[in-house]
Amino acid sequence: MEMQLEIDEEFEQFLQDIKDSGYIFGAYMDESEYEDDYSHNIIGEAMGILQKKIKEYLHKNRPGEFVVISDWCVHVLTKDRAKQLDVSERTIEFRLVR
Numbered sequence: 001m002e003m004q005l006e007i008d009e010e011f012e013q014f015l016q017d018i019k020d021s022g023y024i025f026g027a028y029m030d031e032s033e034y035e036d037d038y039s040h041n042i043i044g045e046a047m048g049i050l051q052k053k054i055k056e057y058l059h060k061n062r063p064g065e066f067v068v069i070s071d072w073c074v075h076v077l078t079k080d081r082a083k084q085l086d087v088s089e090r091t092i093e094f095r096l097v098r
Contacts, residue, residue: 003038003046011053024081030073050074058097067095
């Protein structure tokens with residue numbers, strides 16, 4: 001994968017962030033940081049790989065705690081934070097990592 005280094009760096013940042021007991025929200029692989037160097041298709045593919053890695057980690061280590069949503073970046077947030085941001089209950093239930 002063309003952006004493997006960036007995927008690994010973003011995942012390591014996620015792992016550092018999630019160690020904080022007060023972690024409620026994180027945003028990873030902001031497409032605007034990479035669009036000068038990569039096409040949107042490549043960035044989208046990298047975001048998909050990162051999202052999968054994050055979901056696998058959460059599934060194994062923190063099931064039922066976090067919602068993962070991808071748009072201009074990969075968002076990881078608690079259910080409560082998602083509600084505060086007016087994410088619909090349906091989306092929260094669909095995107096909750098179990």
